[in-house]
Amino acid sequence: AQSVTQPDIHITVSEGASLELRCNYSYGATPYLFWYVQSPGQGLQLLLKYFSGDTLVQGIKGFEAEFKRSQSSFNLRKPSVHWSDAAEYFCAVGSLGQGGKLIFGQGTELSVKP
Amino acid sequence: ETGVTQTPRHLVMGMTNKKSLKCEQHLGHNAMYWYKQSAKKPLELMFVYNFKEQTENNSVPSRFSPECPNSSHLFLHLHTLQPEDSALYLCASSQAGTVQGSGYTFGSGTRLTVV
Numbered sequence: 001a002q003s004v005t006q007p008d009i010h011i012t013v014s015e016g017a018s019l020e021l022r023c024n025y026s027y028g029a030t031p032y033l034f035w036y037v038q039s040p041g042q043g044l045q046l047l048l049k050y051f052s053g054d055t056l057v058q059g060i061k062g063f064e065a066e067f068k069r070s071q072s073s074f075n076l077r078k079p080s081v082h083w084s085d086a087a088e089y090f091c092a093v094g095s096l097g098q099g100g101k102l103i104f105g106q107g108t109e110l111s112v113k114p
Numbered sequence: 115e116t117g118v119t120q121t122p123r124h125l126v127m128g129m130t131n132k133k134s135l136k137c138e139q140h141l142g143h144n145a146m147y148w149y150k151q152s153a154k155k156p157l158e159l160m161f162v163y164n165f166k167e168q169t170e171n172n173s174v175p176s177r178f179s180p181e182c183p184n185s186s187h188l189f190l191h192l193h194t195l196q197p198e199d200s201a202l203y204l205c206a207s208s209q210a211g212t213v214q215g216s217g218y219t220f221g222s223g224t225r226l227t228v229v
Contacts, residue, residue: 034217036218036220041223042223043118043120043204043206043220043221043222044204044220045220046218046219092217092218094217101147101159101170102217102218104157105156106155106156107156
């Protein structure tokens with residue numbers, strides 16, 4: 001079955017500390033992978049996406065993610081977290097053959113301590 | 115401005131009311147989606163439209179009725195809702211079938227409260 005797992009429901013980090021949010025997927029076809037961020041009461045904003053090529057992708061707001069096929073993972077990282085990064089983060093997977101449909105993980109809520 | 119506009123932003127309705135949510139995209143995308151996001155729950159895909167045709171209905175109750183008159187507009191008609199239908203309803207669009215167009219652009223959502 002196709003699925004996306006974000007093992008951490010809630011993470012708290014100190015401002016200025018590094019961040020890694022985990023994402024594992026199970027997908028039969030060649031996956032396209034995405035990370036989205038959602039501020040309270042808002043829609044989801046695309047942070048970055050991976051289709052092919054370089055497995056380390058850069059996104060907006062200083063985020064990056066690394067695709068590791070052997071581990072079926074696409075973890076999101078940021079070297080130094082800012083208080084404004086507090087939000088919910090969603091990993092998603094899709095492919096060309098699914099009519100554009102994405103499968104989302106359950107999300108990871110990030111809190112940032114001053 | 116995300117390119118996908120949802121109206122209204124907030125809606126309070128009684129269980130006997132009929133209301134509609136509207137979604138509009140000016141991105142030239144060919145696919146549109148409705149998602150339900152309840153507190154502390156994963157995103158739930160409700161409906162998928164490709165080129166104005168409904169291609170997926172994830173066992174959504176009939177009190178939710180989608181309409182896609184053209185590739186730029188998507189509606190969700192609501193009637194006889196239940197309190198548990200209170201949630202954030204998100205619309206998204208994508209250019210399905212292309213690599214670079216894959217991935218959604220979301221609207222800001224409609225916060226629905228059923229009283």
